Amino acid sequence: MADARILSANELLVEGAAAPPLEAVRLVRADDADILLDVTGVRAGSEPGSFILTTLDTLSTQDHYLLTLAGSDLAWSVAPSALAVLVSVVIGSALINNFVFTRYLGLCVFFGVSRKKETAIGMGVTFTVVGLLSGLLTWLLNEFALKPLHIGFLEIIAFIGIVACLVQGTDLVMKKVNKVLHAKFGIYLVLITTNCIILAVPLLNATNDATFVEGIGLALGSGLGFALALFLMSCARERVELAPVPPVFRGLPISFIIAGLFAMAFLGFSGLSFM
Amino acid sequence: MSDALTRPAPPVSELVMRGLFDENPVFRLALSLCPAVAVTTSVKNGLMLGVAVFVVQVLSSVSASLLRRVIIPKIRVPLFVIIIAMWVSVMDMVLAAFYPVVYAQVGLYVKLIVAFAIIISRMELFSMKHAVLPSFWDGFGMGLGFLLAMLLTGAFRELLGSGSIFGYALVEFRPLLLVILPAGGFFTIGLIMALFNWVDLRRGHKLPGEYKGCHG
Amino acid sequence: MLRIAFGLTVVCLVASLILGGIYAWTEPAKLRNVAEREQRLIGELLELSPTARVEEVRRYLVWRGNRLEALYLTAGALLRFDGSGALLERTELPAALAGSASADERDAWVQQQARLAADDTFRQVGRFFAGYEGARSAGYVIEGKSAGYKTWIRFFLAIDADYGLRGIEIIEHEEDPGLGAEITEPYFKHQFAGRSFDAIRTIEVTKDPLPAAWRAALEEFADLGLGGWLARHADQLAAHPEIHAITGATISSVAVTDGVKRALRNFRKRMQLVEAHL
Numbered sequence: 001m002a003d004a005r006i007l008s009a010n011e012l013l014v015e016g017a018a019a020p021p022l023e024a025v026r027l028v029r030a031d032d033a034d035i036l037l038d039v040t041g042v043r044a045g046s047e048p049g050s051f052i053l054t055t056l057d058t059l060s061t062q063d064h065y066l067l068t069l070a071g072s073d074l075a076w077s078v079a080p081s082a083l084a085v086l087v088s089v090v091i092g093s094a095l096i097n098n099f100v101f102t103r104y105l106g107l108c109v110f111f112g113v114s115r116k117k118e119t120a121i122g123m124g125v126t127f128t129v130v131g132l133l134s135g136l137l138t139w140l141l142n143e144f145a146l147k148p149l150h151i152g153f154l155e156i157i158a159f160i161g162i163v164a165c166l167v168q169g170t171d172l173v174m175k176k177v178n179k180v181l182h183a184k185f186g187i188y189l190v191l192i193t194t195n196c197i198i199l200a201v202p203l204l205n206a207t208n209d210a211t212f213v214e215g216i217g218l219a220l221g222s223g224l225g226f227a228l229a230l231f232l233m234s235c236a237r238e239r240v241e242l243a244p245v246p247p248v249f250r251g252l253p254i255s256f257i258i259a260g261l262f263a264m265a266f267l268g269f270s271g272l273s274f275m
Numbered sequence: 276m277s278d279a280l281t282r283p284a285p286p287v288s289e290l291v292m293r294g295l296f297d298e299n300p301v302f303r304l305a306l307s308l309c310p311a312v313a314v315t316t317s318v319k320n321g322l323m324l325g326v327a328v329f330v331v332q333v334l335s336s337v338s339a340s341l342l343r344r345v346i347i348p349k350i351r352v353p354l355f356v357i358i359i360a361m362w363v364s365v366m367d368m369v370l371a372a373f374y375p376v377v378y379a380q381v382g383l384y385v386k387l388i389v390a391f392a393i394i395i396s397r398m399e400l401f402s403m404k405h406a407v408l409p410s411f412w413d414g415f416g417m418g419l420g421f422l423l424a425m426l427l428t429g430a431f432r433e434l435l436g437s438g439s440i441f442g443y444a445l446v447e448f449r450p451l452l453l454v455i456l457p458a459g460g461f462f463t464i465g466l467i468m469a470l471f472n473w474v475d476l477r478r479g480h481k482l483p484g485e486y487k488g489c490h491g
Numbered sequence: 492m493l494r495i496a497f498g499l500t501v502v503c504l505v506a507s508l509i510l511g512g513i514y515a516w517t518e519p520a521k522l523r524n525v526a527e528r529e530q531r532l533i534g535e536l537l538e539l540s541p542t543a544r545v546e547e548v549r550r551y552l553v554w555r556g557n558r559l560e561a562l563y564l565t566a567g568a569l570l571r572f573d574g575s576g577a578l579l580e581r582t583e584l585p586a587a588l589a590g591s592a593s594a595d596e597r598d599a600w601v602q603q604q605a606r607l608a609a610d611d612t613f614r615q616v617g618r619f620f621a622g623y624e625g626a627r628s629a630g631y632v633i634e635g636k637s638a639g640y641k642t643w644i645r646f647f648l649a650i651d652a653d654y655g656l657r658g659i660e661i662i663e664h665e666e667d668p669g670l671g672a673e674i675t676e677p678y679f680k681h682q683f684a685g686r687s688f689d690a691i692r693t694i695e696v697t698k699d700p701l702p703a704a705w706r707a708a709l710e711e712f713a714d715l716g717l718g719g720w721l722a723r724h725a726d727q728l729a730a731h732p733e734i735h736a737i738t739g740a741t742i743s744s745v746a747v748t749d750g751v752k753r754a755l756r757n758f759r760k761r762m763q764l765v766e767a768h769l
Contacts, residue, residue: 103457104312105309105313105387108308157360193390253465256468260465
């Protein structure tokens with residue numbers, strides 16, 4: 001398909017054909033493909049073989065539009081690029097809806113591993129890698145097995161099965177391929193299976209019927225967000241170890257209060273949008 | 276009858292009290308924290324998830340105890356996981372069918388029960404070595420402790436954050452919105468944990484000390 | 492090793508069977524509960540009497556290459572329209588499906604009737620409900636969806652016969668409690684009630700705080716019903732032509748407003764096609 005892109009809130013630039021008569025233009029939103037949008041004008045574009053449509057309705061860069069011309073086979077599709085969607089989903093799940101501070105997932109492991117910077121970074125890295133792989137595999141399973149066969153009710157067993165096998169497999173592979181890496185990161189692997197986040201990602205993808213890009217984006221963003229949360233928390237806790245904390249608050253209670261403060265800070269990301 | 280797989284069981288009252296206070300899964304063992312913070316924006320939500328966990332815990336403990344002689348030791352963790360996943364799926368479907376309105380708010384967290392360390396750890400530590408009836412009470416105590424934690428946190432947050440209890444408005448305005456936002460959840464749990472510590476100090480016990488982290 | 496694999500497989504199979512059984516038991520109950528809740532909601536939104544009838548109309552789109560066809564399945568017939576709105580075909584619904592056939596069964600029959608070629612695509616894209624008191628139209632309820640602050644916000648719009656808005660009801664959302672979740676509160680959702688088609692078409696959202704008198708009026712809506720409420724507060728409705736956003740939840744408020752505008756406009760365009768044949 002030739003290229004078409006949104007120039008402004010009411011203008012669409014189309015390449016690959018000369019300016020058609022106004023009556024032949026059929027522009028629709030993909031979600032409401034039977035409702036024609038009001039196009040008020042057609043004029044030639046600055047390049048030969050291109051034209052600009054002026055619409056009454058506001059065009060959004062986040063929406064998906066389809067353009068066809070009556071009496072011809074030409075068709076254009078206007079949609080946000082895969083990269084834009086990916087970045088938007090990753091930023092969304094890493095910052096705006098951070099899995100730890102906004103969705104409260106992965107807390108168990110979070111509080112256990114965030115006492116020192118080293119362990120935090122180790123866990124963060126391991127988790128992001130395994131999370132990405134698990135997101136990929138579970139998306140494939142959902143798309144090609146669970147959905148077509150209508151066995152969605154098996155999703156919990158299926159997803160946790162994949163995660164467990166993946167963790168086991170990664171453990172074996174790491175042991176054989178790189179003993180040093182295994183010695184460093186191996187312990188974190190075991191903890192990943194009981195991490196809520198790694199199960200939440202495929203469940204959310206399944207519920208929201210995510211596309212491939214959105215699914216991968218969520219897996220990647222969740223891992224990065226988790227790593228970020230761990231790192232920030234470990235920086236804070238290393239300092240708190242040396243501070244005069246009242247006895248009843250020592251240990252977990254004060255960590256929760258700190259997490260609450262971080263959560264308040266992350267509230268500042270709400271409303272951020274990228275497209 | 277007492278063999279390696281059937282140790283003599285502590286009395287029922289002790290099993291139940293252990294889960295409620297001394298080894299309260301949320302406030303003492305700091306396990307299964309995710310829902311404790313996420314779902315407790317109201318008592319109703321906390322109740323639904325608390326009941327779901329309670330039922331899954333009891334059913335899983337009983338299942339593990341029933342099967343303790345036939346479970347192949349080498350693969351017991353995957354088997355536990357499958358058993359738990361099955362009961363969670365059952366719970367999920369039943370709640371979705373008969374309580375759709377509350378389920379819409381807590382659905383994801385019901386599904387995540389399968390990742391709780393507490394249920395697996397009870398199966399491993401207790402159900403594998405005790406008969407069915409003690410395992411039932413052990414699961415009962417732990418599940419009840421979790422349910423109580425959910426209700427307590429939920430009541431605190433709903434009262435301060437929405438000015439109501441179980442949906443019934445007690446005051447006209449919203450006292451402290453922050454409490455039902457994520458940050459407030461963390462603060463609430465931290466404060467209640469400190470409270471449990473304080474009660475423990477008064478009872479003359481030593482404080483739990485440093486937190487070692489969840490064991491997979 | 493073999494014993495382990497065997498043991499795991501057996502357990503998985505038993506678990507799957509148990510789950511399949513529970514699924515077969517709960518799924519019909521779930522669908523029934525959803526349908527009952529919808530019917531109750533529609534009855535409330537349109538203020539229907541107990542003897543009123545509600546019919547569901549399902550919408551489908553078929554792409555044959557680049558050509559688009561819109562299909563509508565009413566209680567009695569399947570209507571097929573081409574891309575410019577001309578009626579292509581009308582097929583009566585067989586008696587077997589007319590009564591209590593499930594949505595899936597109806598969709599399957601429609602797909603069969605569409606006589607798809609190898610490259611064609613068929614999708615069920617939406618639905619709306621038409622209420623009837625006897626033979627008289629009692630309004631419509633349409634389902635709309637809008638991208639909210641977290642994920643989707645699904646809502647019902649109650650529309651009367653001349654496309655004025657009777658009211659809205661939020662069905663599903665994942666907004667934050669205390670902020671975006673306030674869209675289900677009377678003081679927000681009843682701001683849409685009783686407005687004409689043209690008023691909704693150009694309505695804007697304002698961040699100005701909600702005046703106390705207007706808020707009190709909005710909270711009386713549930714007790715008075717649309718007619719009674721308009722009789723008492725029509726002047727206040729006219730004095731507030733804009734939607735007051737929820738404090739701290741502008742995004743959710745705008746999402747609902749935009750969703751309502753678009754759903755209403757699209758519905759009118761579609762109904763002007765289908766009306767004569769219902």
